[in-house]
Each structure stands twice: as C-alpha cells, then as structure tokens.
Amino acid sequence: MKTIIITSLQQLESYRSNWTEILEENENDNPFIEYGWITTWWRYLSGDNQLFIIGVQHENEMIAFVPFMKKKGLLLERIYFIGYGQANYMDMIVSDKWKETVIRFVLEELLEERGNIIFHLHGLLTSKGTDNLLIQFLSEKGVPFHLSKVVSPFANTNEIEMEKYLKKRLKKDSLARKEKRLKKLGKVTFSTLTADQCDAMFKLHQKRWKNKMDTSGFSKGPTKEFFEELVSLKHEAFQTHIHALFFEGRLIAFDYGLQCRGRHVFYMPAHDDDFGAFSPGKIILKELIRSCVENNISIVDLSIGFEPYKYDWNTHIDYAYRITFSGSNYYAKAAYEFLKLKEIFVSYLKKYRSIVLFKRNTLGRWLNYFRKQDKKKAWSVFHKNVANIRKFLFERTTCYVYKQSIHQKQQESNVxxxxxxxxxxxxxxxxxxxxxxxxxxxxxxxxxxFCQERKSFWVDYKVIRLHAGIEEQLPKNSAYVYDCDLYESTMAGAVLARNHQIEHIYITDFNKNKTLLQKGFKLKKAFVITTIAGRKFIKETRYEKGKEQKG
Incomplete structure (x- = not known):
C-alpha cells in the first residue's frame, strides 16, 4: 500500500474515473465529496491554499482519496478538508471495507513525517462512521484531540405519511392559514429556477442579508460565481435544484438545494422579508418535501444549524463533527490549544440563540452602515437606539380613544x-x-x-392599537381607522362600502383632538401608558356623557 500526493487539478483528472467508481460503489449521497463539486470549488475558492489530495494505492489499484488541502504558515502547516467554508459535510472517498485501514495508514504517515502540522477536519457526519474511526485511532496513539459538533436535522420521507405529516406541521405554525391568505391577495406559483434565472435569486439573497452579518458570501464575488457554475454542471452524480416561490411573478422565497442520489440538502434558503408574515420560507420547504416524496428522494437534509424551524419538520437528527488535532511539534501543540479554546468559546456562544441573532442582525446592521461609510445613516440608527433605550427605561404616553356611530344612510349620502x-x-x-x-x-x-390620490388610511376590524405592543379588542361591528392624517366623513362611506355591518368607527390620538369632536366623535377612553425598565403599567379612564369615570 502506498500514497500518491495529488497537487493539481490536471493530475487529479487522471484519477477521475477511480474517484467516481468508489462513490458509485458506496452509493454516496453526500454532494460535497462528488468530483464535480470538489473540482469546481477549487477553481473558484481555493485562495492561497495548496491542493493536497492523498490517493491510496493497493496492488496498483486506487482504493481511496483523502480530499485535503493545506495552508503553509511560517511555523506550521494547516490541513483542512477541501470545501471548508462552503461544504456542510466532508469525508474520505473510500469504500467501507478499506476505510479504517486507510485512516490509519494515511494519518500515521503524516504524523510521523510532519511534526509541525495541525488538522482541522470538519463536516464528519456521525451516521457515516468516519468520526468514530478517527477518534479510535487518535485515542490509541495518544494524540490529544478536540471535538465539536453541530446538529443536522433531516426528514426521512420513507417514514412519512404525507397528509398526516403535513397536518400536524401546518396546524402548529398556522401555515395553511398563511398560505391561504397569501393566495387570496394574488397569484402564488411554485417552480424551479434555471441557470439563466439565477440573478433574481442572488438579488433576493442580497436583499435578505444586506443589513445582516452574512458569513456565507453566497451572492458576492467568487462565491457567487462558484454557485452559478454549479447550476450549469451537467452529467454529474449530484445536481443543483433551485426551488422557488413566486407571488404575482415576484420571487419571494427560494432554496438553493443540492441533490445527490437519495438525498436533497436544503442548502441555502432565503425569503423576502417584505412577505415574512406569510412564512414563505416554510411554504417552500413544505413544497420541497412534497416534491421529494413524489420523486422518491428518501432524505430531506435540513442542513447544519440550530434554527428552530428545522425541528418542526425533521423526523431524525444527525451530527456533523469537527475534529482538531496536531503533530508533536511545540508550535503545533500551542496552535492546537488555541484552536481548542476558540472552539469551546464559539460552541458556548452558539448555545444562546439571542447572542447568535444579535451578532447576525443587530451587529451586522451596524457594521453594514460603517462599511458603506454612511455616517448620516449610522448616526441616525445610533440616535434611534439611544431613544429606544431611554423609552425602555422610562416613558409615559397618553392615548385617547374616540368613537363615532355611523349609519347605513351615510354610505348612501356620501360618494x-x-x-x-x-x-x-x-x-x-x-x-x-x-x-x-x-x-x-x-x-x-x-x-x-384605502387611497385617493396621495391620501390614504387603514382599517383594522379586530383591535385598536393603543401603543407599541398594546392592543384592545374592538366591539362587534366596529372598525378602527389609523394612519389617517385628517379624518373625513367620506372615509366612513368607504368603510361601509367594504363592510356593510360596520356601526362604529374608532380613532386614536396621543393628544386631545377637538377636530374629531366637531366631526361627531366622542371621547370614550384615555389610556396612560407608563414604561419603567421595560415593564408597562396602564391606567384607563372612561368617559361617559362627557364625564370622566376612572376604571
């Protein structure tokens, strides 16, 4: 048994058939170790890394490929799997019967020859068994190592009774109601995008992440070019499928998915925040799972990460491990200890969803303003945040509620x-x-x-909005008019034309409004809302026949 070090794509091409035969024999369903994915990634995203694929030959037959790359430093060599940063999962290209032998043979050789080496191997799915073989080898050799893991939820469609499966999930998140309401507003279509339609997908991703901390780089520079190229690849064991949700011809959600034999990886989903109330991302996931069931795709891989929505749709959980270890060199050991502490710290922070969201959303928005050198916008956001802190600590506002009784004749008498x-x-x-x-x-x-030229107003038939997060139920057959600069009697006619059963109109103001009284409204209630350290205290005053009554 001997190793062959492959240092260029040209050299690797001569082993392409060996690589693909091994994966076919294994019935591989990991798209990130397919030949086309590996070589395309290297062309676009290898950066200053050096190709360091280790081929293993036994009796003139190639039995394995270990897809490493290395980065040389002043004192150290760092070894990673190819695809680091984009590949969710990685592994060795080797049949199960040779896997343990190859791991021992390759690592023994590397650790003996190179003391100044540190390994940072990510994406090892525990269901594939490679992580356990590595741990066993390192433990036997007395090599210190550090493990960290990230959850990888998935749905096994072979165990799904589709109607029963969907019924439970649609009810939990009111998804059926959301989809129904979306369809009521306009035409909703579900389709797949082709290579020449990718621009809309990248624009939506940029919009979604422009004010957030996007670590994927999906829609920028060489990374964007890489993902565009994957869509164009043909005759590979893996395929790129971009499922898309449109509203009136506008893309509002997509999943950039990778499909390999019986697995579909829900790799890069994104949705339009403007339509976030309808949960378009979950609608597209529902349709994706339905499509996978119909096309006999047995695993819908929801990708790595702790996002809560994944636990609504998964049937099982896998884990992707990251293993860090080093050679015997002093500098390698020191670097290992540093990376170990870093991994522990990062893993600890990721346990807290609020910290993750703060980094991604709030910190990402602030950094975005400074990157653009938009000082005016940055200071505006700063002052807004200071004002919000002040309001959180202490604020007192009074909301006055006015009521007017209307009759059917108003609809007939008003245009x-x-x-x-x-x-x-x-x-x-x-x-x-x-x-x-x-x-x-x-x-x-x-x-x-409702709108007329440049004037508009809005109507709620369920609640009166008193203050941020504070609402009061409307009486039956009532309407609350808001976002109205100046109330006009024709507005009542518009409301009645829309809903003939309306008998009462409510309006709120943060000041006493004599104009409303002159137009037939009566002051019914006043709410004094006091905020102290985030806690809200509400004092209600009722008005009956012009007299104040405290309640």
Whole structure:
C-alpha cells in the first residue's frame, strides 16, 4: 500500500474515473465529496491554499482519496478538508471495507513525517462512521484531540405519511392559514429556477442579508460565481435544484438545494422579508418535501444549524463533527490549544440563540452602515437606539380613544372616492416600497387600506392599537381607522362600502383632538401608558356623557 500526493487539478483528472467508481460503489449521497463539486470549488475558492489530495494505492489499484488541502504558515502547516467554508459535510472517498485501514495508514504517515502540522477536519457526519474511526485511532496513539459538533436535522420521507405529516406541521405554525391568505391577495406559483434565472435569486439573497452579518458570501464575488457554475454542471452524480416561490411573478422565497442520489440538502434558503408574515420560507420547504416524496428522494437534509424551524419538520437528527488535532511539534501543540479554546468559546456562544441573532442582525446592521461609510445613516440608527433605550427605561404616553356611530344612510349620502389598496398596488408604488414589510403585514392581518390620490388610511376590524405592543379588542361591528392624517366623513362611506355591518368607527390620538369632536366623535377612553425598565403599567379612564369615570 502506498500514497500518491495529488497537487493539481490536471493530475487529479487522471484519477477521475477511480474517484467516481468508489462513490458509485458506496452509493454516496453526500454532494460535497462528488468530483464535480470538489473540482469546481477549487477553481473558484481555493485562495492561497495548496491542493493536497492523498490517493491510496493497493496492488496498483486506487482504493481511496483523502480530499485535503493545506495552508503553509511560517511555523506550521494547516490541513483542512477541501470545501471548508462552503461544504456542510466532508469525508474520505473510500469504500467501507478499506476505510479504517486507510485512516490509519494515511494519518500515521503524516504524523510521523510532519511534526509541525495541525488538522482541522470538519463536516464528519456521525451516521457515516468516519468520526468514530478517527477518534479510535487518535485515542490509541495518544494524540490529544478536540471535538465539536453541530446538529443536522433531516426528514426521512420513507417514514412519512404525507397528509398526516403535513397536518400536524401546518396546524402548529398556522401555515395553511398563511398560505391561504397569501393566495387570496394574488397569484402564488411554485417552480424551479434555471441557470439563466439565477440573478433574481442572488438579488433576493442580497436583499435578505444586506443589513445582516452574512458569513456565507453566497451572492458576492467568487462565491457567487462558484454557485452559478454549479447550476450549469451537467452529467454529474449530484445536481443543483433551485426551488422557488413566486407571488404575482415576484420571487419571494427560494432554496438553493443540492441533490445527490437519495438525498436533497436544503442548502441555502432565503425569503423576502417584505412577505415574512406569510412564512414563505416554510411554504417552500413544505413544497420541497412534497416534491421529494413524489420523486422518491428518501432524505430531506435540513442542513447544519440550530434554527428552530428545522425541528418542526425533521423526523431524525444527525451530527456533523469537527475534529482538531496536531503533530508533536511545540508550535503545533500551542496552535492546537488555541484552536481548542476558540472552539469551546464559539460552541458556548452558539448555545444562546439571542447572542447568535444579535451578532447576525443587530451587529451586522451596524457594521453594514460603517462599511458603506454612511455616517448620516449610522448616526441616525445610533440616535434611534439611544431613544429606544431611554423609552425602555422610562416613558409615559397618553392615548385617547374616540368613537363615532355611523349609519347605513351615510354610505348612501356620501360618494366613495377611495380605492381599496391591493398587494400589487403596494409593490408598484415607490413610496409604499419603503415600508413594504409593514404594509404587507397589514394585509396579512386582514386590515384594509384605502387611497385617493396621495391620501390614504387603514382599517383594522379586530383591535385598536393603543401603543407599541398594546392592543384592545374592538366591539362587534366596529372598525378602527389609523394612519389617517385628517379624518373625513367620506372615509366612513368607504368603510361601509367594504363592510356593510360596520356601526362604529374608532380613532386614536396621543393628544386631545377637538377636530374629531366637531366631526361627531366622542371621547370614550384615555389610556396612560407608563414604561419603567421595560415593564408597562396602564391606567384607563372612561368617559361617559362627557364625564370622566376612572376604571
């Protein structure tokens, strides 16, 4: 048995058939170790790494390939699996009967010859067994090592009764209701994207992550070019499938998925935050699982990570291990101890979802402003955050609730100049696009918007909004008018034209409003809302027949 060090793609090409035959024999379902994925990644993203694939030959037959790359430093050589940063899972290209022998043969040789070496091997799925063989070898040799792991939830479609499986999950997150409401607002379609349609996907990903800390680089530079190239690859054992969800022709969610034999990896999902109220990412995941069931794909891999939604859809859990160990050299041991402490610290932080979200969302937004050198925007956000802290510590506001009784004759006597606002109107209006997420959410909550030229107002039929996060249920047959600069009697006509059963109109103001009283409204309640260290205290005052009654 001997090793052959492969240091170029040209050299590797001569072993392509050996590589693919081993994976075919194993019925490999890990797309990240397929020949096409490995070589494409290297062409675009190898950077200053050096190719260091170790081929193992036995009796003139290639029996294994260990897909390493190395980075040389002043005092150390670092060994990684190829694909580090993009490959969720990695492994050795070797049949099960040779795996243990190859691991021992290759690592013994490397550790004996190179004392100044440190290994940082990621993505070893525990279900494949390589991690256990590595641990066993290192333990026997007395080589210190550190393990860290990340969860990898998946759904086994062979164990799914589709209707029963979906019923439970659609009910839990009200997903059926959300999808129904989305379809009520416009045409919803589910399809797959081709290579020439990728621009819309990358634009959506950029929009989703522009104010967040995106460590994937999916839609930028060489990484973007790499993922574009994967879509174009043909005649490979793995394929790229981009499932997409459209609303009125607009892409609102996608999954950049990698499919290899019986496994589909839900690799890079993203959705349009403007439509976040409808959970489009979960809708596309539901459709993806349905598609996998229909096409006999047995594993829907929800990818690595602790995101809560994955636990709503998985049937099983796997783990991807990262193993770090070093040679006997003093500097290698010191580097190992440093990486070990770093891994422990990072793993500890990732246990706390709030820290992860703060880093990704809040810190990412701040850094984005400074990267753009948008000082005005940065200071605006800073002052807004300071104001929010002040309001969190102490704030007192008074919300006055006004009520007007209306009658059917108002609809007949008033011309209704208002048009009902649709989702398409909001998407096409320049001013609305600035607050599209907030406005689309109103439609999800079944609020109605009305507009006339540049004037508009909104109506809620369920609650009165008193303050941020504080609501009061509306009485039956009532409507709450909000986002209204100046109330006009024609607004009541528009509300009645939309809902003939409305008998009462409610409006709120943070000041006493004489104009509303002159237009027939009566002051019904006042709420004094005091915030102290985040806790809200509410004092309600009722008004009956012009007299104040405390309650």
């Amino acid at each position: 209704n100049p208002y048009k009902l606002i649709s989702a398409i109107d909001l998407m096409n209006d320049d001013d609305s696009r600035k607050d599209l997420e907030k406005l689309i959410r109103r439609l999800y909550l079944q609020n109605d918007g």
